[in-house]
Amino acid sequence: MRFFLAALEFIADPANWAGPTGIGARLLEHLLYSGLALVLAALIAIPLGLYVGHTGRGRELAVGVSGALRAMPSLGLLTFLAVSMGFGLRLSIIPSTIVLAILAIPPLLANTYAGVEAIDETVVDGARSTGFSEGQIVGQVELPLAAPMIVGGLRSATLQVIATATVSAYLGLGGFGRYILDGLPIRNYALMLAGSLLVMALALVADGLLALLQRAVTTRGVRAATGQSLGPDRGRPREQRATSASTTGAQP
Amino acid sequence: MIRFDHVHKQFPDGTTAVDDFSLVVPSHEVAVLLGSSGCGKTTLMRMVNRMVDPTSGSVWIDDDNVADLDPVPLRRRIGYVMQNAGLLPHRTIADNIATVPLLEGVDKKTARQKADELLQLVGMSTSTADRYPSQLSGGQRQRVGVARALAADPNILLMDEPFGAVDPLVRRDLQSWLLEIQAHLAKTILFVTHDVDEAFLLGDQVLVLREGAEIAQQGTPDEILDHPADDFVRTFVGIDLPSRRRRR
Amino acid sequence: MNWLSSNLDQVLRLTLNHLAMAIPPIVISLLLSIPLGWVAHRNRVARQLLLTGSGILYALPSLPLFVLLPIIIATKILDPLNVVVALSLYGLALMVRTATEAFDSVSAEVRDSATALGHSMGQRFWRVDLPLAGPPLLAGLRVVSASTLSLVSVGALVGVPSLGYFFTDGYTRSFLLEIGVGIIGTVLLAVIFDVAIQLGGRLFMPWLRATDTRRARR
Numbered sequence: 001m002r003f004f005l006a007a008l009e010f011i012a013d014p015a016n017w018a019g020p021t022g023i024g025a026r027l028l029e030h031l032l033y034s035g036l037a038l039v040l041a042a043l044i045a046i047p048l049g050l051y052v053g054h055t056g057r058g059r060e061l062a063v064g065v066s067g068a069l070r071a072m073p074s075l076g077l078l079t080f081l082a083v084s085m086g087f088g089l090r091l092s093i094i095p096s097t098i099v100l101a102i103l104a105i106p107p108l109l110a111n112t113y114a115g116v117e118a119i120d121e122t123v124v125d126g127a128r129s130t131g132f133s134e135g136q137i138v139g140q141v142e143l144p145l146a147a148p149m150i151v152g153g154l155r156s157a158t159l160q161v162i163a164t165a166t167v168s169a170y171l172g173l174g175g176f177g178r179y180i181l182d183g184l185p186i187r188n189y190a191l192m193l194a195g196s197l198l199v200m201a202l203a204l205v206a207d208g209l210l211a212l213l214q215r216a217v218t219t220r221g222v223r224a225a226t227g228q229s230l231g232p233d234r235g236r237p238r239e240q241r242a243t244s245a246s247t248t249g250a251q252p
Numbered sequence: 253m254i255r256f257d258h259v260h261k262q263f264p265d266g267t268t269a270v271d272d273f274s275l276v277v278p279s280h281e282v283a284v285l286l287g288s289s290g291c292g293k294t295t296l297m298r299m300v301n302r303m304v305d306p307t308s309g310s311v312w313i314d315d316d317n318v319a320d321l322d323p324v325p326l327r328r329r330i331g332y333v334m335q336n337a338g339l340l341p342h343r344t345i346a347d348n349i350a351t352v353p354l355l356e357g358v359d360k361k362t363a364r365q366k367a368d369e370l371l372q373l374v375g376m377s378t379s380t381a382d383r384y385p386s387q388l389s390g391g392q393r394q395r396v397g398v399a400r401a402l403a404a405d406p407n408i409l410l411m412d413e414p415f416g417a418v419d420p421l422v423r424r425d426l427q428s429w430l431l432e433i434q435a436h437l438a439k440t441i442l443f444v445t446h447d448v449d450e451a452f453l454l455g456d457q458v459l460v461l462r463e464g465a466e467i468a469q470q471g472t473p474d475e476i477l478d479h480p481a482d483d484f485v486r487t488f489v490g491i492d493l494p495s496r497r498r499r500r
Numbered sequence: 501m502n503w504l505s506s507n508l509d510q511v512l513r514l515t516l517n518h519l520a521m522a523i524p525p526i527v528i529s530l531l532l533s534i535p536l537g538w539v540a541h542r543n544r545v546a547r548q549l550l551l552t553g554s555g556i557l558y559a560l561p562s563l564p565l566f567v568l569l570p571i572i573i574a575t576k577i578l579d580p581l582n583v584v585v586a587l588s589l590y591g592l593a594l595m596v597r598t599a600t601e602a603f604d605s606v607s608a609e610v611r612d613s614a615t616a617l618g619h620s621m622g623q624r625f626w627r628v629d630l631p632l633a634g635p636p637l638l639a640g641l642r643v644v645s646a647s648t649l650s651l652v653s654v655g656a657l658v659g660v661p662s663l664g665y666f667f668t669d670g671y672t673r674s675f676l677l678e679i680g681v682g683i684i685g686t687v688l689l690a691v692i693f694d695v696a697i698q699l700g701g702r703l704f705m706p707w708l709r710a711t712d713t714r715r716a717r718r
Contacts, residue, residue: 003571004571067646070643070646070647070650071646071649071650071686071687071690071691071694072650072683072687073649073650073653073663073664073667073682073683073686073687074650074654075653075654075656075657075664075667075668076653076664076666076667076679076682076683076686077683078667079667079668079670079671079679080667080670080676080679080680080683082671083670083671083674083675083676083679084676120336120341122334122335122336122337122338123338123339123340123341125303125334125338126332126334126337126338126339126340127338127340127351128303128327129298129301129303129327129332129334129338129410130327130328130332130338130351130352130355130400130401131324131325131326131327131328131351131352131355132324132355133324136355141340144342145341145342159558162561163560163561163562163563164561166561166563166564167563167654167657170657170668170671177563180563180564180567180657181657184657184658184659189567189571189577192567193567193568193571195564195567196561196563196564196565196567196568197564199561199563199564200560200561200564203560203561204556207555219342220342220384221340221341221342221343221344221384221385221386222341222342222386
């Protein structure tokens, strides 16, 4: 309890928010590392997922690669890349971004192709026979209908990336992980706890915001079709829900 | 006019869906492909708008071999109605009806006007224009499906079991409604069904198909009922059934 | 490779440490998720509580959890128990949701006909619901297994020994081989566990072999 109060005191003290090592700066660093990796992962995983979902090609490969990426221990990959890249020890943000992106790709990829695959086949068939080109089918039919699930994938990816960005501090980077790793050798448990609470708060806030986004991208027509049920499953077809575990993964 | 010239279709898995099929559907007529599921009738129909390409043989629309036409514009000038309507769940009824005009780049306002006109043509209130497909009944969705098919003012309509998923009473309504609008639209219609009554009610000519889309008999409904070609046709159309006798 | 042969003892010891911290969370999360998922599947209020709870729990990053737990359960910060408890909570968060959805996915018709044939509630659970919920449970367990094995190594950052020690030690010494051994060891364990879980699944759900055909699309 003592540590809790001390940690909360630390967070509540405005003096700890300012300056280059203040909570404000750490927050921005944490957001930067996470955002960079998520953008990179989305640029790779979403087009790939749309391709796999649309054509049905490369599905086995995508499943296999995602599985293999999931088994990779992030801390191991992080240290391995930092040491092996040579410059990685100085420009730690590069190995950090790569590892975080690798973490974010499987849930994004899996949710994107599963979201496309879950679309009623007659809808796509109807669009094609009405004269949508393949590109128009992807852009105007599959992407909007899969959007809630893609954002669902983004939610899991974001949780994992924000969590793991903590570990990036081990390479000497900033972010909230600093407080945890700096507090450890000097046994400043209050500081470590403050860092932990900040990461958790950030994760919960980000997840909440993405839940709102997920709601927003669920179009009215689809919402009308799936009823008024609330909750994180909104917009996800039932058969997909049972496999949601396969779309989430490890997060340190 | 639609013309099938010795078409043959074998799927990659080796099954033959269509084996040497030829047919001419004259303009402004309704030809019905009647057969049980899996006989290849849908495959045949989908060759017209190149949703399926024949392994050999050719399909002609007037003087054009469809194989020489770009499938996307081809599909936009052929109306297609399918069993579950295949409407886009994330678009309003108006946008669904105006799908092709919107794809062709018509402005929103003109598209909306067109959609309203078509809603009236298919006997629906324009108040449904801003609703979504999931908010309509099955019968209403099929009407919207027909409206969407008519939006580009096509000469040809392909109808794949369009009333197969609605309940019998509504189906009756939709059938007589289709006859009504066809009386003044006079489209060239290729209609696929497994419902014998529906085939005889709607078809100017009916083709009874066996497996592999082999034509068991072709003719007007009266010809088939009066002179069934063989036992297969006799059994399939149920000539010996009391209900059939009563109907005539 | 010299390093490996002269450090084989340490590799073995850390592998055992790793397993000792990874196996309990995997087993606990499976065993507890089944009754919890069943309750959530049957009861609306329980469902809201359990799914919201596991959603929040899942959003908690594990490294901070390793730090937080000693304060809550009054263990020492270096105690492996922290890692076990944290990862069990984690696995549970994932598995409760999976189990709930797995029970939801059992078709109402099958359940109805089982009741109509005279299964009691208990009989139906053991003979119908649980076996049919098996495949998604298995899929969830595979994810939990892989993520748990990977997360155990993060404990090395707060000084709890596991294969993760090779990551931190190798990093301080800029020694790639050592880090590589740690990665390969972890991945190897993940693969072995995955195969074992799948074999277990085939053993308990022999009908899956008959229906294990991928649906062809387009």
